Amino acid sequence: MDEQSNSAPIRFYQTGTFTVGNRLLDPVHRSVQSSIERNNSLNSGHRACQGCGEALGARYAVDAAMRATDGQLIAVNATGCLEVFSTPYPETSWQLPWIHSLFGNAAAVGTGVAAALKIKARKAGLQHNDARVIAQGGDGGTTDIGFGCLSGMFERNDDVLYICYDNEAYMNTGVQRSSATPPAAHTATTMAVGEHPGAEFGQGKNLPRIAMAHEIPYVATATVADLRDLESKVHKAMNLRGARYLHILVPCPLGWGAASCDTIKIARLACESGIFPVFEALYGEVTRVTKIRRRVPVTEYLKLQKRFAHLFAGDGRPDMLAHIQAEADRNIRRYDLLAEEVTA
Amino acid sequence: MLKQTEGSRAVAEAVALCRPEVICAYPISPQTHIVEGLGEMVKRGTLSPCEFINVESEFAAMSVAIGSSAAGARTYTATASQGLLFMAEAVYNASGLGLPVVMTVANRAIGAPINIWNDHSDSMSQRDSGWLQLFAETNQEALDLHIQAFKLAEELSMPVMVCMDGFILTHAYERVDIPTQAEVDAFLPPYEPRQVLDPAEPVSIGAMVGPEAFTEVRYLAHAKQLSALEVIPRIAQEFAARFGRQSGGLVRGYQTDDAETIVVALGSVIGTLKDTVDEMRAERIKIGVLGIQSFRPFPLAAVRAALQNAKRVVVLEKSFSVGLGGVVSTDVRVALSGLQLHGYTVVAGLGGRAITKTSLHRTLREAIAGTLQPLTFMDLDWRIVNRQLEREAQVRRSGPIAENLLRDIGGIAVKVV
Numbered sequence: 001m002d003e004q005s006n007s008a009p010i011r012f013y014q015t016g017t018f019t020v021g022n023r024l025l026d027p028v029h030r031s032v033q034s035s036i037e038r039n040n041s042l043n044s045g046h047r048a049c050q051g052c053g054e055a056l057g058a059r060y061a062v063d064a065a066m067r068a069t070d071g072q073l074i075a076v077n078a079t080g081c082l083e084v085f086s087t088p089y090p091e092t093s094w095q096l097p098w099i100h101s102l103f104g105n106a107a108a109v110g111t112g113v114a115a116a117l118k119i120k121a122r123k124a125g126l127q128h129n130d131a132r133v134i135a136q137g138g139d140g141g142t143t144d145i146g147f148g149c150l151s152g153m154f155e156r157n158d159d160v161l162y163i164c165y166d167n168e169a170y171m172n173t174g175v176q177r178s179s180a181t182p183p184a185a186h187t188a189t190t191m192a193v194g195e196h197p198g199a200e201f202g203q204g205k206n207l208p209r210i211a212m213a214h215e216i217p218y219v220a221t222a223t224v225a226d227l228r229d230l231e232s233k234v235h236k237a238m239n240l241r242g243a244r245y246l247h248i249l250v251p252c253p254l255g256w257g258a259a260s261c262d263t264i265k266i267a268r269l270a271c272e273s274g275i276f277p278v279f280e281a282l283y284g285e286v287t288r289v290t291k292i293r294r295r296v297p298v299t300e301y302l303k304l305q306k307r308f309a310h311l312f313a314g315d316g317r318p319d320m321l322a323h324i325q326a327e328a329d330r331n332i333r334r335y336d337l338l339a340e341e342v343t344a
Numbered sequence: 345m346l347k348q349t350e351g352s353r354a355v356a357e358a359v360a361l362c363r364p365e366v367i368c369a370y371p372i373s374p375q376t377h378i379v380e381g382l383g384e385m386v387k388r389g390t391l392s393p394c395e396f397i398n399v400e401s402e403f404a405a406m407s408v409a410i411g412s413s414a415a416g417a418r419t420y421t422a423t424a425s426q427g428l429l430f431m432a433e434a435v436y437n438a439s440g441l442g443l444p445v446v447m448t449v450a451n452r453a454i455g456a457p458i459n460i461w462n463d464h465s466d467s468m469s470q471r472d473s474g475w476l477q478l479f480a481e482t483n484q485e486a487l488d489l490h491i492q493a494f495k496l497a498e499e500l501s502m503p504v505m506v507c508m509d510g511f512i513l514t515h516a517y518e519r520v521d522i523p524t525q526a527e528v529d530a531f532l533p534p535y536e537p538r539q540v541l542d543p544a545e546p547v548s549i550g551a552m553v554g555p556e557a558f559t560e561v562r563y564l565a566h567a568k569q570l571s572a573l574e575v576i577p578r579i580a581q582e583f584a585a586r587f588g589r590q591s592g593g594l595v596r597g598y599q600t601d602d603a604e605t606i607v608v609a610l611g612s613v614i615g616t617l618k619d620t621v622d623e624m625r626a627e628r629i630k631i632g633v634l635g636i637q638s639f640r641p642f643p644l645a646a647v648r649a650a651l652q653n654a655k656r657v658v659v660l661e662k663s664f665s666v667g668l669g670g671v672v673s674t675d676v677r678v679a680l681s682g683l684q685l686h687g688y689t690v691v692a693g694l695g696g697r698a699i700t701k702t703s704l705h706r707t708l709r710e711a712i713a714g715t716l717q718p719l720t721f722m723d724l725d726w727r728i729v730n731r732q733l734e735r736e737a738q739v740r741r742s743g744p745i746a747e748n749l750l751r752d753i754g755g756i757a758v759k760v761v
Contacts, residue, residue: 087551097541100550105407112411152400
């Protein structure tokens, strides 16, 4: 966080994890997971799978947005796992005003809510409404079916923070390929068969970069491996006006064929391998990256997931692994992800 | 105030008098002049406070409308034809959520073949969407219906489509009486939502509903439309009392009391039909017209009451259900169930083909003589139809139909009889 980088370097990490010991931080910087102060916007009792990265990401992102807006927050949700597991009628896990309309229109509904809030403020003689809007969806609802509405919202610079919880496929419908599915990944529509098993190389969209091309005030990526970073990015986003985009990598134990206990580990390996660059950008320009502290080969990340098992079975697919490694290396170059020095 | 103006402009001014708070605009002919007019008013500051949002598609237009309406703003948009189809998923969603959006549909044909001219295929395609559908006969009625539509939508918490014939009404300049802001304010109270996204009172809107309650939610939508059968005439009466003219309501008869033949129709063609009826009445032919102003909810009882003493009913419609026949006539048949009547469906005016008095005289006289086919496509050019059918019988690769037909008639794309 910016506040931390200004103070003395923190030299204490928990053994083997590089995680800053919470008790060693100033109270103001400490992470609070459970507190009577916490809003629990996405309350317990919902039906997400064990180890669901999206549920974890949403819980932290929405609570952070609630804190940043003093509880004056409205959430718009695209159709998808998050919508389904949180609201089977007549139950709801949402402790804030929440609307689900369709799969492909969350960004546009967000625009509408923001417009209504603007009018209400103007009628009350205020410059801004205290209440703010987030719109959220999975990668399918964001990079595919909701892409037109999202781009429109960016282009108009509407006052909406859009959060994409990226688990790299259509998990709610049974793990089909989306335009966020990585190359070689097995899904129900990119089977691990034939000469080029899994998803094709050279396809797919890099939505954070597309968002940056709209030159909106704020674009950032985050993962559930670093929840404090995620929270601080939500805070930062909510302190800005206009269109903002936060892309959160959320491993899916079911769709990725991973152990529920490995969700955070896999998200961390995605960063440490360079597969998923963590950065933020203001008005289309990268302003900050999260450096890799202990670089790992992509195989460490891939091996924990059955969706990539065909890359390692039998003689394996060194050609495909090399291709994936090359993509990670390109990310490391492009975002300058390697730390100059590791303080430990 | 009396004013000579374009239909679209009249509607734009009527909508502005209703003090909409959010307007979503996406261009599609023949609706475009309406949102252009509103956009200018917002930009000038004469319509304020109002957010005018230029969206990237009709799907986004209705989606933005869903968000703003759910957050408590009076919301308006307008569309037509392909635009209405492109937003269809959100059209159903707005009504399913019970959001009182008002939308003008400047009725236009649906492609392919692409055609920008008037018929009713677009709004008919959304017949079962849960929206109320009101049809305007004149520009004055279009103007008046928008003012009534906001009141109706907000009272029921259901969305309302005001349907007006594209070009025939939207682009026609004629005299309309535009009420004052004070008059409209007295008629239309501020929007008080039944459900609203409010941090002070959090609710979840749009939750998933399974088999245990889905039927009940859908039935309640139907029950609201049934209650609209009471609300629509009441609002029309209130409107008449305040503004001094009859507009809207469920159905409106013309020379129907002693009529043996009654023509049922929607929209601007009612005017041509009234003229035709006058001319036939001069020949002592007992004929009348029943205009349907409320297509959804469909006023079964009012239609039955108006038609039950006639000998024959001709439903003249600007749309049809491919593979079956009439859309409106199917509903009229339900209204007349059990009655022994001669019924005819006349499909006319598709894709902007002019409905002339000459053709109406001929067709209606055939109906009275009992020689009209039960399903008739008025003024159909059998020569080019048969030529294409022949071509398809002879050659496998017979080519694109529309282009073949245009080559056959050897003229411009629009044939005005």
